[in-house]
Amino acid sequence: MTVQEIPTIFLLTFLFLLVSSTKTQLVGTRKSCSIEGAKISVDQIDKQKCYSCVCKNGYVMCTDGCPSIQGCYMLVEDKCCKRKCKGCIYENTHHPSDSEWINPKDPCTILRCEAGIITMSQLRCHTPCSNPLPPEPGNCCPTCPECKMNDQIVTDDRDVISDDPCLKCRCNGGRMVCAKKACPVLQCTPVRQFHPPGECCPRCKGTRFLLTPPNSCTIQNIYSREGNSISMDKCTNCTCKNETSICSRYTCPILDCAPELQKPAPGSCCKKCELPEEFKSDCYFDSKLYQDGEQWKLGECKSCICQRGITRCAITRCNMTSSSSTCAYGYKFQKLPGECCPRCVELDGACMVFGDPHYKTFDGKIYTFKGIGKYQLAADCANHTFFVRVANVLVDGTSSTTRRVSVKYLNARLNLQQRGRIKFNGSVIAAPFKVDGRFRADKKKDNSIEIVLQNGVKIFWNFRSFAEVTVPARFKSKVCGLCGNFNFDVQDDLTTKLGKVVSDKEILAFGASWCLGKKTECAKKIRPQIVKTSRKNACKHLSSDIFRTCHSKLNFSKYLKACKMDVYHCKGFKCYCDSLMAYARECERLGVDLPNWQKHSYCDRDNLKGTKRRINRVHKIHRSQEALLLKKLPHRLLNRTRSNPMGVPLT
Secondary structure, three states, X not given: OOEEEOOXXXXXXXXXXXXXXXXXXXXXXXXXXXXOOOEOOOOOOOOHHHOEEEEEOOEEEEEOOOOOOOOOOOEEEEOOOEEEEOOEEEOOEXXXXXXXXXXXXXXXXXEEEEOOEEEEEEOEEEOOOOOOEOOOOOOOOOEEOOOEEOOEEOOEOOEEEOOOOOEEEEEEOXXXXXXXXXXXXXXXXXHHEEOOOOOOOOEEOOOOEOOOOOOEEXXXXXXXXXXXXXXXXXXXXXXXXXXXXEEEEOOOOOOOOOHXXXXXXXXXXXXXXXXXXXXXXXXXXXXXXXXXXXXXXXXXXXXXXXXXXXXXXXXXXXXXXXXXXXXXXXXEEEOOOOOOOOEEEEOOEEEEEEOOOEEEOOOOOEEEOOOOEEEEEEEEOOOOOEEEEEEEEEEOOOEEEEEEEEEEXXXXXXXXXXXXXXXXXXXXXXXXXXXXXXXXXXXXXXXXXXXXXXXXXXXXXXXXOOEEEEEOHHHOOOEEOOOOOOOOOHHHOOEOOOOOEOOHHHHHHHHHHOEOOOXXXXXXXXXXXXXXXOOOOHHHHHHOHHHHHHHOOOOOHHHHHHHHHHHHHOOOOXXXXXXXXXXXXXXXXXXXXXXXXXXXXXXXXXXXXXXXXXXXXXXXXXXXXXXXXXXXXXXXHHHHHHHOOOOOOOX
16 A cells, blocks of 8 residues: 655646636627527537527527536546536446435445545434434435424425534425435645535635546545555545545534534544533523423524523525526526525416517417407416406507406406406406405506405506416416416417417417407407507617616517517507516516616606697697688688588698
8 A cells, every 4th residue: 555645746747736717608699589498509609518508588598517616626627618626436437526426225325526536424314303204215314204493494405404513404395304424525635625604514715727647546635546545534544446536434423412512522533512510401592591392493594492401503504506597497596485595486477468469478478469359368277266358459440459357266357447447346446455365456656456366366457458467386287378378388378279289370360269259350350550650769768778787687679579560550659668568577577677667768657648638739739720721711612621521622
């Protein structure tokens, strides 16, 4: 057995380098996409296999999948990531760094790969409940039937630590497992290690790039050849095999005392409890007296219990590496009330109808359907608990728009009409309004209305032509109508009432299948005409600084297209406002605050009133000018003008 300290010449020969963290980045312009959630192949990206691209919020979002190299002291070259942390080989299987697995032959043996070193240790089980269940097949430790510790609820995939920071409890599927394992052997020397407060194991500072000769291993600054063994401390022995250091480390016993009573044991690598001679059954904590066995909470992340005069606390540790980028499509990184840590939560589904009319489905597809009549916008097609319908009317023979929204829930019928008019079971009501056990109607600052049903479904209506239906995640794959089926698959959003998926060219047939009124009206095709408008540039608000904070999160191209269509096909002054509202509300769902977009784009209520006043004033001026001219005409010509339906030029 030969163990060698790496000499200075060896370090120079094998490029012992301290480097900073590097991560490959994509450079270029953002690429738009139309199929939400679909995987995208981008030919322009070099080494395409290294990237995974999906369509998200109208943009192609690509991730390189390169793990963090911070704290890695054995960096190696990589085709995709330039440099990554060296993995491990165990029984002819490669394991990436920072991975952990259980020995299939012994479920109580856990192995962890860390920068070319495998740490193998035995689990020490702990059962903080009085009625533990036997270990499940393939597992080592008994489980508790409830995910609670010191009266603190443990959420899935979160670690809870106690006075012994190396003892961790985790909930999975409503059952909790608690165990202690040994800390991994690190590549950096003790001088380069630091111990984060409250955590079990030390970590490495910085990174290191090191080339080692073949058939050899390196631990810290110790070099060993294939098959050689070394002793790192009294609890750790390592052997070099397949250029991987395999270390067997002893797991210290679980300590049943407060951290201040844990002292190093002489001649051992573990600590032990040194209890005071005087025993007290009660506990004092923050100047309060607690009885033996009493539990209390200190916020959402910490809870304590008094046991034999000793206060023992459990703390939930949040995964600091998690963020919104780690959530899959259809999920949002969010902290729920009563929980300690944020996590990926299924998004509520939001469907919108706006303008002439355009529809954005629950899954993100935007299409235009100009059918007039009554249609099923969204409904619970599994349990038939609610129905939302819209009534579209023809406007000026050139376009159509939504004029009414009706909601049916239990035995409540709501009819949302124009100019703030609301009917409940046939009677006119004024918001705010509430019926216990069924719904409430909330009035918004812009005088719009939001109906909140008891089952969590929300209906927003601006009393003009914009409606939005929001359904909780539990309605996934249970809804149907013009809003789609809410299954995170935009490809089948155009599913007819008979269950047939049609193409974009068959929008008319798709919409007509959800018709609730006269079939002749629903199947009628409107031929829009381009009208003269003084607001043809109003859609540029979408690309202006008004929405600049949202541009990087949500592509506005489809909303811009819908806006231009509305402006050129309608005769009103504010035809563009619905598309702006649709984009703004979607931005708000993504966490972007746009408090003054309506005012800056002249879509607020005061501007809308001002527009109507200006139109009426112009019409009044025209009528007065016409009357004045008619007075100046001779009676003979005036009588001829009145008798001629075509009229004559007023010259």
